Amino acid sequence: MQTLSKLERIFHPIFEKHQLIVSVKRDDHIHPIISGNKWRKLKFNLLFAKNNNYKGIISFGGSFSNHIHALAFACQQQGLNSIGIIRGESDYASNYTLTMAQQWGMAINFVDRKTYRLREDTDYLENLKQKYPDHLLVPEGGSNKLALGGVGEIITELNQQCEFDTLLTPVGSGGTLAGLIQADNNQHQLLGISVLKQDGYLTEQVNHLLSEEQHFYNWQILSEFHRGGYAKFSKEDEQRIVNFNLQTGFVFEPVYSGKMLLAFLDLIEQGYFSKGQRIVLLHTGGLQGIGGMLERKRLDRDVWSVPDFK
Numbered sequence: 001m002q003t004l005s006k007l008e009r010i011f012h013p014i015f016e017k018h019q020l021i022v023s024v025k026r027d028d029h030i031h032p033i034i035s036g037n038k039w040r041k042l043k044f045n046l047l048f049a050k051n052n053n054y055k056g057i058i059s060f061g062g063s064f065s066n067h068i069h070a071l072a073f074a075c076q077q078q079g080l081n082s083i084g085i086i087r088g089e090s091d092y093a094s095n096y097t098l099t100m101a102q103q104w105g106m107a108i109n110f111v112d113r114k115t116y117r118l119r120e121d122t123d124y125l126e127n128l129k130q131k132y133p134d135h136l137l138v139p140e141g142g143s144n145k146l147a148l149g150g151v152g153e154i155i156t157e158l159n160q161q162c163e164f165d166t167l168l169t170p171v172g173s174g175g176t177l178a179g180l181i182q183a184d185n186n187q188h189q190l191l192g193i194s195v196l197k198q199d200g201y202l203t204e205q206v207n208h209l210l211s212e213e214q215h216f217y218n219w220q221i222l223s224e225f226h227r228g229g230y231a232k233f234s235k236e237d238e239q240r241i242v243n244f245n246l247q248t249g250f251v252f253e254p255v256y257s258g259k260m261l262l263a264f265l266d267l268i269e270q271g272y273f274s275k276g277q278r279i280v281l282l283h284t285g286g287l288q289g290i291g292g293m294l295e296r297k298r299l300d301r302d303v304w305s306v307p308d309f310k
C-alpha cells in the first residue's frame with residue numbers, strides 16, 4: 001500500500017508580496033483513485049481488519065462521501081468486503097460516487113436521516129455488530145484512533161522533505177488534524193481550518209482522539225472560514241478558487257482543500273503570517289467530490305473536470 005506523497009513549492013504573486021515560502025503536500029496524488037487523507041486514515045484500519053480475520057468493514061457516509069469512495073476501493077484491493085450505510089434514498093445508488101463504490105463491490109444500505117443520526121449510538125452500533133459479527137465497524141469519515149497512525153506518516157514524510165514552520169489542513173471530523181498533532185508532538189504550528197459551522201465541538205473531538213498522556217499545545221482550529229457551512233460556498237468563492245487553480249496549475253476543490261486555500265489567502269491579507277514564514281498546505285485530495293457536484297450542477301462543467309476513475 002503506497003502512501004508516500006510529494007511536496008511541491010507553489011508560487012503566487014500574493015505569496016511573493018508577503019514573502020512567504022509555501023509548499024503543498026500532494027496527498028491528492030498519493031493514488032489515482034483514493035482521496036489522500038481518507039487513504040491515510042484507512043491504512044491501519046485495513047491492517048487491523050486483516051490481522052484480526054475480519055471479512056470486511058462497515059462504515060457510514062453521505063451519498064457523495066470521499067470516505068465511502070475510498071473505503072470501497074481500498075477494501076476491494078485488500079480482499080475485504082465493504083458495506084456502506086448511506087444517508088439518503090435508494091435513487092442515489094446511481095450517482096457518481098456510489099456507482100463506483102458498487103463497482104468496487106460495496107454493498108449499499110440506505111437509511112433515513114433519523115437512523116443515520118444513530119451512527120454513534122452505542123445500542124445501534126451493538127445491534128450492527130450482532131448482525132455483522134465478522135465485520136469491523138469504522139466511524140463516519142474513518143476518524144478513529146487507528147486512523148491517527150496513518151495520518152501521522154504525513155509528518156514523518158514532511159520531516160524528511162523540508163523544514164517548515166506552519167502546516168494548514170482542512171478539518172471535517174478532526175481525525176486528520178488529530179493524527180498530525182500526535183505525530184508532530186508540538187514541533188510545528190498546526191492550523192486546522194473548519195469547513196463546517198461549529199462552535200468548539202471539533203476541538204473537543206480532536207482532544208478526544210488524542211492520547212491523554214501527552215500535552216499538545218501547538219495547534220488550533222480556526223472556525224470563521226466555513227463560508228456558510230459544510231459544502232456551502234458562493235459563486236465568488238468558487239471563482240476565487242478557479243482563478244487560483246488557473247494561476248498555479250494545482251486543483252483545489254471547494255468543499256475541503258479549497259476552503260483551506262481561501263482561508264489561507266484571507267489570513268495572508270490580514271497579515272497573519274510573518275515574513276519568511278515557511279508554510280505547508282496539506283492537499284487532502286477529495287477530487288472525486290467534484291464529480292457529484294457537477295452532477296448536481298453545483299459547479300460549472302466548462303471550468304471543472306474530474307479524473308476518470310473507471
Ligand SMILES: *Cc1c(COP(=O)(O)O)cnc(C)c1O
Pocket residue numbers: 035037038066067141143170171172173174175176177256257284285286287
Ligand atoms: C474528509 C476530508 C477532510 C476532513 O478530514 P477529517 O479527518 O474528517 O477532519 C479533508 N479533506 C478531504 C478531501 C476529505 O475528504
